Amino acid sequence: MEASTRHLVLAPDAAIDLQLHTTFSDGTWTPEQLIDSLVREQFGLVAITDHDRVDTAAVLQQLAAEKQLPLLAAVEMSTSWSGELTDVLCYGFDPEKNELGELAQAIAHRQRENTRQVCENLGKLGISFPNVHELDALLAQPSAQQPHALVALLKRLGYGTGEPSAGTLITEAGFSWATNDLATVVDAAHRSGAVCLIAHPGRGEGYTCYDGQLLDELRRQVPIDGLEVYYPAHTPEQIAMYREYAKTHGLLTSSGSDSHGPEKMPIKYRAELSQSLLERLGIQIS
Incomplete structure (x- = not known):
């Protein structure tokens, strides 16, 4: 399939959003x-x-092409660096042939095994799942959705509605996010013709919150291509700092709402805010 972004030319004020999620992972939007x-x-x-x-990139390309919506081939990969969570946005790989797929499949397998182990540990604590089909349905969910679905299931069964919370229950039962090593993901992306940017570098909330010094340390170890500078949770001071850091070090910049559903709508970022990234991917801003 020919990429829908081939020969694409955007005005500087064209509306773009480069981080969105659907029911293929932990969103509530269906792709359609x-x-x-x-x-x-x-x-x-x-x-x-x-x-x-x-694995869903090609399907998304087809759905978008049917509506004549230019769509980048992209994925947010779950990684860790220095023992902490760091998500990375990978843009521009071939949906049909790339080296990121095996890493993504490994995440799905390890997360499913973790979910299964958590359920077994909850059983040892006296928390049972009377309907075995509910557990099967849980394990069939996308890996990013499984902990949320497990929390919801526990609450439906009457567990974790007070203290301890359902989230605490699964954490104490051994829940952890499955990740790949950051350097391994970046290397696979580069070998697949993609670029890698740190997602929401200033978000915190369990993810590494990067300042200039920490970014320097990261870049000495991993050849990251850029930063998601424009993000709803970033303060104006963080945006200014990341923008200046990217300019100083020749890094790409992206803009994403992180919309997962209609309750948090996509944001119309100006294309020129991510001009360096888009031009690297063959998209002209004019």
């Missing part, structure tokens, strides 16, 4: 709902970055 919404809102370019779902 999200694409229809983006078309109605006249976005010029988007990226659907479902967590560790390289």
